[in-house]
Amino acid sequence: MPALVEQPGYAQEKLAALSKRVLCRETQASTLLALLGEPEHYSYPSIFVYGHRASGKSHVTESMLQELELPHVVVSCVECVSSGLLLEQTLLSFFGPEAPALLPRAPSLSDFVRVYKQLRAESPSLQTHYIVLDRAEVLRDMEVNLLPGLLRLQELVDDNVSVILLSEIDWSKFRLNTGCLEPLLVHFPDYSKAELQLILEQDFHPLYSPELYSLFISILLGVFYSVCRDLRELRHLAALNFSKFCEPLGKGEAKESDTHKLWRNIEPHLKKAMQTVYLREVSSVQWEQQQLMEEKEAGALKGLSAYAHVELPYYSKFLLIAAYLASYNPARTDRRFFVKHHGKIKKTNFLKKHEKTSNHLLGPKPFPLDRLLAIFYSVVDSRVAPTASIFSQISSLVTLQLLTQVGHDDQLDSPKYKCAVSLDFIQVISRTVSFDIIRYLYDFL
Structure with missing residues (x-):
């Protein structure tokens, strides 16, 4: 000074x-x-x-x-x-x-x-x-x-x-x-990236060299600096993830100079931590325990978001299933999947040669409301009258961000939607109503 x-x-x-x-x-x-x-x-x-x-x-x-x-x-x-x-x-x-x-x-x-x-x-x-x-x-x-x-x-x-x-x-x-x-x-003014690097390096762990901690901070800032400049938040993220970064060193699987192995080990943890920046739904201790539980879980429940534990009404589950099918199945396949007496359809005509990319990789596609209701009435077990309750449940799914309404404001007579849930999530929902959704997905034929 x-x-x-x-x-x-x-x-x-x-x-x-x-x-x-x-x-x-x-x-x-x-x-x-x-x-x-x-x-x-x-x-x-x-x-x-x-x-x-x-x-x-x-x-x-x-x-x-x-x-x-x-x-x-x-x-x-x-x-x-x-x-x-x-x-x-x-x-x-x-x-x-x-x-x-x-x-x-x-x-x-x-x-x-x-x-x-x-x-x-x-x-x-x-x-x-x-x-x-x-x-x-x-x-x-x-x-x-x-x-x-x-x-x-x-x-x-x-x-x-x-x-x-x-x-x-x-x-x-x-x-x-x-x-x-x-x-x-x-x-x-806000700290620059170099200033944050210098300040965070002062918190190095006594069991490891300062050079290793400096490398970890450099990786952390490379991931989070574009979305977070808060020193307290970055210091919290560093303390939370440094033990994960050093796991290969503790197990003897890598040395401090093996930066590629250390990066591959910490990368999935930093991706999960990206979802919690500025958003503390649970405490840090509870978040760490939740990560440990997810690592021990197997099958479809592994890695699901918190929405998977939300209980939905019976017909809302079928509406969500119908929305997922409408988002990831081509419209021309609805007759094959949902009409009982659809007649014979040749496989050569059904599978187009140019359709080499999975619809799940391309993402959900918008669909009109009448197509959603047509699939819903086909997959639901009992006969349901088209009452206002069904339409209100569609609005509730939009509010919960399980469905996304798309389209222009002037299309009030025929709104369009997209399904905003993952395949793992919809499989869990389908199992609760004993519905085999894989049989009705075009990508799994």
Whole structure:
């Protein structure tokens, strides 16, 4: 950090230690250091630090205040459900457990200013006091006068105090119609790929060489960097998958230099982890246990998604089966599969020479509603009247994303659909209603 050399010996040692804790944030740390100034000089009333999640805002700010041993308090605005809790927590950190008792039951900002001035008069100090408000965007939903008052708190209490706001959104979303004191803005940009590589490499496992962990991080970023720039999320994914990466080493099947074997072992695990980025339906421990259970399972149930465990109504299962058949069978084959007295059909005419590619490889094709209902009435065991209940179940399958509605908006009289489930999934559904779907699929003739 270039600005640190001009500091006296005491501060230089503190800031040298700080530079090791805030990797790849030297520019932002130098900017904050310049804004804070000398400990006993008046600082700017308010500083607004903004940037995306996990970009180092809180870490750099708190680390700097701790290393410089400046009096400060860090308050999470998310944890404070009311402005009263925020004000009480500030007094508690600065003046001890007896200070909040001086406030009324539902304190306002004016009550806080009165008590703060009273307590500061009893224990005067020249050092700047810093109030750090994390997740400051929550302040917009509190009292109208709270945010403008905090921005000019130094003027209200007539004391050397500075408020630092940390937020994930920019200042333009905070501006009030009534006007308020403009804070100084400090932006924390997203980490680049090289910076993420450098930071994540610091978490290397003591049982393996740093070079191996650096290789693993390089592979991880190569897969996830295009969809995820969040340092916390990437660190979580690295901790979750490094043991899988090292399995061939523990079994003696590969060496650290066998990068191809290590990649082939970790590739399927990274594909599964890609489905859980930013989406925590279960905890990490439960997700690992689920992966172990899937590896032990055999047959059609292996590797199924969570939708396979969703129980559907009886006729919805047959509607889904009919939709799958309509998506993966050519329309000209319906007569052969679903008409009892279809007559003789020559095999040479039935199988076209140019149809060499499996329909399952080409993906599902759209089909009209009348074809879906025709197949449904052919495969269902009992005779079902075309009531509104059947049509509502089709809408429910679309809502569950088991069916996808396609086509133009003007085709209201004949909507088209596509089936959005896999072959393994539809086989499980078919077994629950004792229907052999393989016999009715064109690709398996």
